Amino acid sequence: MNDWQKKTPLDWETYLNKMVKVAAIEKHEYEGWVLTVDPISASIVLATFLENEKVSISVVLGHAVQEVKILKEGDDEMKQRLAGIFAPEESKAYSPAELEKRKNDLKTWLEANHIPVTEQQEGEL
Known part of the structure; x- marks a missing residue:
């Protein structure tokens, strides 16, 4: 079990709505805004905003995570954008x-x- 997997949900919560760089096994690196961390597998769900208001979602499996570095804090506008990714459209x-x-x-x-x-x-x- 790696250090990332040993963290608690309260530790992972500090990464929510922040731009991070994830170093994974085999020298893979991922960047994106943390949407959530699965409390069972420690997998990180990242969102990357593309052009034309499109969003790319990536999942880095918890066992592959070696290091997570916070690059940028999310402001209120970014928190709203992230919260709206999976929210239903206005009725x-x-x-x-x-x-x-x-x-x-x-x-x-x-x-x-x-x-x-x-x-x-x-x-x-």
């Missing part, structure tokens, strides 16, 4: 007419499939 806002149509379509589908449905107050199913 679409529907007009009252669209909501009514979707509700009726759902009700029709439920009834067609012999699933009992009743309408509650304020148009809720």
Whole structure:
């Protein structure tokens, strides 16, 4: 077990949202922003921002990590960007007419499939 694997989750937490350089076995090096560290395997999940708002995700397996060096602290904007990588997109806002149509379509589908449905107050199913 290497030194990285011997760290605790509280130790790994200090690396979150920071730009790091990871030295791994066979002289491989990886750079990126730390999204998370798996508490079981000690694997590091890194994000690298590419052009056109695309993101590359890399995983460095915990047993391969030899050294992790912090290169840059993440500011609030970077923390938001990192948090948004796997967050769902904003839900679409529907007009009252669209909501009514979707509700009726759902009700029709439920009834067609012999699933009992009743309408509650304020148009809720």
